[in-house]
Amino acid sequence: xxxxxxxxxxxxxxxxxxxxxxxxxxxxxxxxxxxxxxxxxxxxxxxxxxxxxxxxxxxxxxxxxxxxxxxxxxxxxxxxxxxxxxxxxxxxxxxxxxxxxxxxxxxxxxxxxxxxxxxxxxxxxxxxxxxxxxxxxxxxxxxxxxxxxxxxxxxxxxxxxxxxxxxxxxxxxxxxxxxxxxxxxxxxxxxxxxxxxxxxxxxxxxxxxxxxxxxxxxxxxxxxxxxxxxxxxxxxxxxxxxxxxxxxxxxxxxxxxxxxxxxxxxxxxxxxxxxxxxxxxxxxxxxxxxxxxxxxxxxxxxxxxxxxxxxxxxxxxxxxxxxxxxxxxxxxxx
Numbered sequence: 001x002x003x004x005x006x007x008x009x010x011x012x013x014x015x016x017x018x019x020x021x022x023x024x025x026x027x028x029x030x031x032x033x034x035x036x037x038x039x040x041x042x043x044x045x046x047x048x049x050x051x052x053x054x055x056x057x058x059x060x061x062x063x064x065x066x067x068x069x070x071x072x073x074x075x076x077x078x079x080x081x082x083x084x085x086x087x088x089x090x091x092x093x094x095x096x097x098x099x100x101x102x103x104x105x106x107x108x109x110x111x112x113x114x115x116x117x118x119x120x121x122x123x124x125x126x127x128x129x130x131x132x133x134x135x136x137x138x139x140x141x142x143x144x145x146x147x148x149x150x151x152x153x154x155x156x157x158x159x160x161x162x163x164x165x166x167x168x169x170x171x172x173x174x175x176x177x178x179x180x181x182x183x184x185x186x187x188x189x190x191x192x193x194x195x196x197x198x199x200x201x202x203x204x205x206x207x208x209x210x211x212x213x214x215x216x217x218x219x220x221x222x223x224x225x226x227x228x229x230x231x232x233x234x235x236x237x238x239x240x241x242x243x244x245x246x247x248x249x250x251x252x253x254x255x256x257x258x259x260x261x262x263x264x265x266x267x268x269x270x271x272x273x274x275x276x277x278x279x280x281x282x283x284x285x286x287x288x289x290x291x292x293x294x295x296x297x298x299x300x301x302x303x304x305x306x307x308x309x310x311x312x313x314x315x316x317x318x319x320x321x322x323x324x325x326x327x328x329x330x331x332x333x334x
Contacts, residue, residue: 008051011120017045020119020146067097068125068309069118070302071132073105075226076253078281079298083129083152086299090306098306099123105195108137115141123147125309127302130154131196133161150305153198153296164301164308166321168198171294172205172248174323175276176218178292179246180209183332184274185216188237188244190223190230190254202250202278219244223254230254234261238273245273245332252277252284255291259328270330280324289327296321 013024019038026034027042034042045051070087074080084100091098099121103114115138118126126149132138133151139158142149149161156163179187189206192199203220210218221236223229230249237244238261247262249255255277262269269275269289277284280295301319 008049010051012049013042013045013051016049017042020144023146025122025124026146066095066124066310067099067122068127068306069099069101069121069123070127070129071101071103071114071118071138072129073103073111073132074129075224076251076279076281078252078283079279080129082279082281082298083127083302086302086304087127087306089299090303093303094307094310096306096310103132103138105131105135111135111137112141114138115145115147119145119147125149127305127309128152128154128161129298129302130198131193133163134196148309150308152298152301152305153196155197162308164305164319165198166296166319168201169205169208171278171296171321171323172202172250173209174205174321175248175278175292175294176206176209178323178325179248179274179276179329180213180216182246182274182329184244184246185213185332186240186242186244186246187216187218188234188240188247189218189220190233190237190247190249190258191220192223192225192250192254194222199250206248223250225251225253227253227257227260230257231261232257234258235265238262238265238267243273246276246329247273248276248278250278252279252281252287252291252293255293255328256283256287259287259289259291269328272333274329274332276329284324284326287328292326292329293324294321295324 010024027039101114101118104110128149129152133154143159153165210216221233223233247258249258258275262273277291277293280293284291284293
């Protein structure tokens with residue numbers, strides 16, 4: 001029995017059998033993905049402590065109403081809103097229940113606990129937006145729990161983790177190509193967080209596009225995907241001589257900060273400085289002027305991730321992006 005008078009839980013079984021809660025769930029639901037010796041050990045613990053699965057939960061599982069979890073630790077509320085809307089619609093379409101759990105990127109203990117809480121809640125798969133999809137602590141916790149996961153905008157490294165992303169390099173190259181076609185030759189680029197591969201891919205795409213035009217130059221400043229970092233990076237870029245005639249930020253939050261920096265310097269966008277973003281969140285359409293940006297269909301990606309978690313045999317891959325031209329970009333000033 002357990003060490004107190006409470007009803008034994010699936011976590012108790014997992015701890016005593018030396019396996020993950022997901023493995024116990026697979027044994028209970030008679031999954032073929034459990035080794036015979038592991039099944040025997042789990043069943044022995046179940047019999048010994050008198051664990052009885054919740055009948056209601058068993059009925060839901062058999063009816064296809066399983067549970068998936070969404071981890072989040074992204075600094076962009078606009079991006080998170082897109083992911084959440086897509087995950088909810090996808091879970092509903094797949095007949096799944098969606099659980100949402102905050103995490104703290106960069107804190108390994110907090111990251112592991114966030115995954116553990118979803119496992120304890122019965123999650124059978126996870127949707128993992130950036131930056132957690134590339135965090136060693138989160139990926140290790142997912143593997144130890146035996147979960148399947150879809151990492152959004154990440155390479156999909158780690159056991160049981162697959163990727164769903166756009167081609168960030170090509171997308172950034174397309175945006176810079178748009179600016180070059182408008183006559184811009186001095187382009188400021190605001191890079192994202194260094195712990196996300198998308199940041200490096202977007203910078204590489206921008207650099208490759210600039211390299212195709214002999215007199216073009218890319219000036220890079222660091223950001224971290226927040227509005228404040230975009231504002232401060234843009235202020236630094238606007239002190240360059242010659243001053244960049246266009247600013248391209250790695251997400252819409254930073255691009256909105258760059259617009260504020262342009263206005264704060266007494267300049268016009270796009271008359272004096274064009275500004276472009278990335279993601280096409282609600283920030284892009286609500287900024288003044290409205291932002292030219294790359295549409296990364298975050299809501300569609302999260303929706304698809306939920307659908308794919310309900311169909312284990314299907315593997316996600318890449319999704320298309322698109323260039324959205326609005327009012328914040330125009331011809332380079334003479």
